[in-house]
Amino acid sequence: MPTPRKHSRPTVATIAHDLGISPATVSYALNDKPGVSAAMRERVLEHARATGWTPHSGAQALRRGRSGNIGLVLVRDPEEVSREPFYSAVTAGIESAISAHGFELLLRFVRGGPDEEVEVFRTWAHQRRVDGVVLLDLAEHDHRPATLESLAMDFAVIGHYVGPEDFVKVMTAEADDARTVVDHIVERGYDGCIQLTGPSEFAHERRRLELLQELCAGHGIPHTHSSGTYTIEAGSRAFDAADRTLSARPAVIASSDLIALGALRAAVARGIEVPSELGVVSWDDSLIAEVTVPAITALSRRPFDMGRTAGDLLARRLDGQVAAGTALQNPPATLVPRRSTTAD
Template structure:
């Protein structure tokens, strides 16, 4: 008879591996009915928990940590992260776990120091990483510290089994096809910090797919503030009259670009944001944007981390495909 595994039980019951583990180990996070179904099947198949798994469970703090390199005063103005954190909390609330959140400005040194302190004090069971850079020191540091982690929005090879990754080609193709259908050939790409891997990837793929569609992009890297989007749009539109569309890496950058267009009296320039939010819907004119479902993806990243903590094996998770929401800034030429 083959060995009964948590994964096998989950497949038979149509449940997540984390839910099965909670049920088997008497942890909160599942209903009484779900716990009964899991235990009945496990008993019938002769499943027995390992002593190492029980020991690991007893040593838990029941908290996960997130360190964001963001100014604490600005976090509330970033709808993407607010939605993502809502998704994280929704899963943690179901499982009786808590979130320890720290914001450290732009300092990598302060972020690394936070992980070292958390490890030394035993404050969290694992952490979630964002905004990877080339040669990022955080994954090897966490491996050295023996701290579990997952990476949100990165290539699978960064941390096999511990990544939620977006399909950047799919996302970029949606934008390129849309702008090409509107007749645009010269665009301004207002991006986030150049050192972020996801920004470098967006730039590379936008150039490649744009060239196939006869679109040439000018790239400008900034922080993610509305002020940065406005100043970049004003400068580049003033320097290049041939630009007919603006693509931004965030909703706040898109709001800034739209403000610049209003101040210039320009209604002939299209705007597309890589992130959607309530801000894109209520501003006038409403901004075309990619809905990347941040709340759902925050929840999925959290489930991946919980499965890593439960020792349930590698999990490669591709984020739900983004959808382009077309609004009034989709201006044709």
């Protein structure tokens, strides 16, 4: 048997050349197809192992009638996402899970809203670019699931979407998290709630708003709110526009760490003492919340794990390992108390 030669990337053709046989014979042997003897098959496999040959994922996907890709569209400014830890962590979690199943992540940014996102889905389906997608930030009457159903494309949802389509989802513990946040500010002696949310069209933001309104009413403390984008600037503007006279010592509950940071900066710029005169809590924890001065109390919702669970669930759905309709519950978040609500 000839001494195996190390190629930069061994292929069927290089193996055939080394062994002095046809590429078809090598292909049959590597793919366990009839037409070659057991001895020849073992000879080819041994040479492939010695040269470090690995199957081409794209060719394998084509043979399976799949692209080998899972898509994710973010309706965001890419620069904004680069500063937004939550979406970065979710994306990393998705990629980590699907790569373990042999899939690649195809990421696309759009700025034209859900309609432009749907056009991306249509293009992907027409070109057979992806086998499934992960959906984020669903609206109450979101038309994306029905579109994906019509395109015969599998998808996973992160959130509480309920619809007739075939999909898998990872649900978030919004009710438990809302209770944790409100109980914390009440225990710390804050007597009002200034809620700063992300875009109001998102179903999870409306759900958070309804939950906090109900919980604050149950504790007998006033509540007000304002919505905007997930940016520091939006947090500052929302805090400036909020009615800070609703109580003697209110607390801000912000839907993201960047919104919370914006509110905190606006408060400090106006000479408001944090935490003695105002508390600040973020619905998302990150390094930003940890290193800000004062550090921001936040909910550790483990977005990486959230994305990883969704990616794994979708990959297993595509491999036929789980049924459509399978739903997993993300565990309730852990509150991380910091100086923005406590002087301890």
